[in-house]
Amino acid sequence: MSDPTEAWLRTLSHSLRDLPVKTQTDIQAEVRAHLADRREQGFSAEQALKGFGDAAVFARRFRADVTFDEALAQTHWRDLLAGLLSAIGRSVTAAIALVSAGLCALLAVRIAGLFGEKLGLLGAEPLPFVLPDIGFWIYPAYILLLFTLWLAARLSLKLAVTSLRMDPAQ
């Protein structure tokens, strides 16, 4: 089996890219030193990496610590910009995810209304698009569509919260 260390470190490096350069270098050097020590103690690459978990999740715990204060403490314009973009990126992702969840919910309500109308339970406004006429199969199709929208809304909300959460380790 090939050594997974370099691939793990590449993911780490990629995931840390919006941190100040010195912080990135320090974290990577420290992790490399730790892994080298463990290998010298006789651990396999997999055993040495196990405690770090997923490289992207590990990196996020450091990224979450990058605040505006830290960005302002940097002297290089690139580090200032990286701190700012990181914060903006989190907010934009959360906003897009929240809008997406809202749209899913709205569409689900419209489809549920249409479903109700088909069953003679409710009146409903027509959808802004035409669903194909597939006879009886329209009912399972409605249910599948509603389930998919529910899943999409839930996933969007989760993404919104995750992107804003400051420290996933806590």
Added chain:
Amino acid sequence: MYKGVLELALMSLLEDGAQYGLKILDSLREGAGLDLAEGTLYPLLHRLEKAGLIAAEWRHEASASHPRKYYGLTPAGTAELKDQSETWLDMTTRLNRFLTRRRP
């Protein structure tokens, strides 16, 4: 609460002298019986360093094939350790007394 316990144990360990990540991890696991993973320790060290409670420096020792990052307690960390230790000991003493109040 676990995060607070980790911080306290970590600062107490560093009061004995500067240590590097792997040594800290093994000492806290074996000495304090804490179930601590690398993925938790290094971000915690990073956060405490940023808070000014610990300070780090890279050392290249003759016995090691690579440099290691050593962490030591700062004066602010020493003061914080004293405060947190007193709070913790006071709280656990009261809680122990409360939990064992019905025992003879």
